[in-house]
Amino acid sequence: MEKSINVSVVIPLYNEEGNVVELYRELKGVLNREKISHEILLINDGSSDRTTQLISELHSQDPCVTVINFRRNFGQTAAMSAGFDYARGDVIVTMDGDLQNDPADIPVLLAKIAEGNDVVTGWRFARKDPFISRKFPSMIANKIISFITGVHLHDYGCTLKAFKKEITQHIKLYGEMHRFIPAIASGMGACIAEVKVNHRARKYGASKYGISRTVRVILDLVTVKFLLSYSNRPLHVFGLIGMISSSLGFFLLMLLGFQRQCYGIPMGDRPMLMMAVLLIFIGVQFVTIGLISEIQVRTYHESQSKPIYYVKNILREE
Numbered sequence: 001m002e003k004s005i006n007v008s009v010v011i012p013l014y015n016e017e018g019n020v021v022e023l024y025r026e027l028k029g030v031l032n033r034e035k036i037s038h039e040i041l042l043i044n045d046g047s048s049d050r051t052t053q054l055i056s057e058l059h060s061q062d063p064c065v066t067v068i069n070f071r072r073n074f075g076q077t078a079a080m081s082a083g084f085d086y087a088r089g090d091v092i093v094t095m096d097g098d099l100q101n102d103p104a105d106i107p108v109l110l111a112k113i114a115e116g117n118d119v120v121t122g123w124r125f126a127r128k129d130p131f132i133s134r135k136f137p138s139m140i141a142n143k144i145i146s147f148i149t150g151v152h153l154h155d156y157g158c159t160l161k162a163f164k165k166e167i168t169q170h171i172k173l174y175g176e177m178h179r180f181i182p183a184i185a186s187g188m189g190a191c192i193a194e195v196k197v198n199h200r201a202r203k204y205g206a207s208k209y210g211i212s213r214t215v216r217v218i219l220d221l222v223t224v225k226f227l228l229s230y231s232n233r234p235l236h237v238f239g240l241i242g243m244i245s246s247s248l249g250f251f252l253l254m255l256l257g258f259q260r261q262c263y264g265i266p267m268g269d270r271p272m273l274m275m276a277v278l279l280i281f282i283g284v285q286f287v288t289i290g291l292i293s294e295i296q297v298r299t300y301h302e303s304q305s306k307p308i309y310y311v312k313n314i315l316r317e318e
Contacts, residue, residue, distance in 0.1 A: 003219065004088055005037055005038065005039050005088050005089045005090075006038065006090050006091060007031070007036050007037065007038045007090070007092075007093060007106075008038070008039050008040075008041060008088060008093070009038060009039070009040045009094075009095065009106070010041045010083030010084070010087060010093065011023070011041065011042055011043065011083075011096070011097045011236070012049055012076050012079030012094075012096070012097060013045060013047060013051055013055065014044075014045040014051075014097075015047045016045070016047070016051055016097045016098060016204075017047075017050040018203070019056070019097060019203070019204050020051055020055060020097060021054055021058070022099060023097060023099050024040070024058050024062075024065070026041075026103050027103040027106075028062070030103040030104055030107070032263075033102075034106075034107050036106075036107075038064060038089070039065075039087070039089060039180075040064055040065045041087060042055045042059075042066070042069065043067045043068050043080075043082050043083050044067065044070060045070050045073050045076070045078070045079045046073035046074065046215075056315065057114060059315045059316075063317035064317075066086065066314065066317075067314065068082055068086060068314050069311070069314075070309055071309065071311075073142050074309045075176070077175060077177055077178040078173075079309070080173060081173045081178075081309065082311065083242075084168040084169075084171070084173075087165070087168070087285040091110060091113055091162055091163065091164060092158040092162070092163045093106055093160075093161070093163075094162075094163075095160045095162050096160070098202055098204075099200060099202070099203055099204070100199055100200050101160040101197070101199070102160075103158060104198065105122065105195075105198055106160075107159070108171070108197070109160070109162035109197075109247065110162060112162070112193045112195055113162050113164065117191045118163070118164050118192065119163050119164075119182055119190065119191070119192045120161065120163075120192075120193045120195060121153060121156075121161045121182050121193075121195075122155065122158040122161060122194075122195060122196075122197035123154045123155040123194050123195065123196050124155050124162035124197060124199035125155075125159060125196045125197075125199075126199060128199050128200055129201075129241060130311070140158070141157070142154060142155060142157070145179075145180070145183070145221060148221060149180070149183035149186070149221075149224060150186075151182055151183045151186045153194050154194060156179050157179055158197065160197050163181075163250075165258060167185050171184055171185065171189060172298065174220075174298070175216065175219070176216045176217050176220050180220065180224045183224055183228065184228070186228075187228040206295070223294050226294065227294075241287060241288075242284070245281075245283075252272070252276050256270070256272070256273060258266065284286060
């Protein structure tokens with residue numbers, strides 16, 4: 001291992017036996033050709049195929065390769081978080097392990113970092129994925145995320161990104177929040193750039209992404225928006241809900257009172273009063289409990305330094 005590590009390449013892997021060796025050779029060729037001082041962190045996210053064996057062999061052949069094996073599948077966000085925790089480079093580059101990201105784009109990202117940007121994210125402008133199942137939902141999601149977070153990017157889902165080390169040290173990831181790292185970093189005042197990158201069709205294996213992720217991404221987006229905009233002033237959220245609820249309740253009360261006084265309509269036997277009150281309180285309680293729980297989860301993890309992943313072993317040259 002070179003004494004001075006400038007770039008750490010973090011690659012989450014889950015059942016990528018057909019891709020990992022070819023990806024390593026291609027990545028290593030780019031890093032050596034560009035004379036980039038580096039380490040490669042392969043995060044094995046509980047693979048059940050030959051991925052574990054293959055990356056162990058890569059580590060034994062190349063001391064620049066660090067292998068982190070999870071005890072089970074914790075998800076891509078946890079794998080990213082582990083990469084950030086164990087990376088030793090001044091710049092961290094993340095990429096997928098399915099060969100769809102092109103290692104040749106890494107020097108472009110690093111050049112943007114050298115210009116003074118804190119985060120550089122890839123834009124798969126010529127994406128090689130099915131339109132209906134992958135590209136179209138991604139287009140809609142990118143517009144929604146950009147609108148809600150205020151950080152306008154063409155491609156939030158591209159894993160090929162570069163970060164300055166000091167940015168990742170202050171980012172805590174949960175759920176499916178790895179795709180929102182640029183928005184979270186923007187909330188820290190980071191300078192963000194986006195560059196067009198090459199995207200290639202998958203050669204081996206099957207995609208790990210599906211429509212089921214959409215719901216989780218939307219829920220995490222609500223969390224990100226809350227943390228970015230209201231974590232220091234939650235009364236602006238809860239107060240607004242309270243004012244709307246109180247105004248609606250007051251309106252219904254005035255309406256029922258008017259009907260009682262002017263038309264003699266009894267209030268006690270009408271379900272509208274109780275139904276309106278119950279619906280208002282149940283809605284407010286659910287939203288409030290959900291957001292407060294998000295804060296409590298972070299307090300629980302961060303106050304105890306409790307990780308969202310558990311490492312089985314680490315193969316690394318010291």
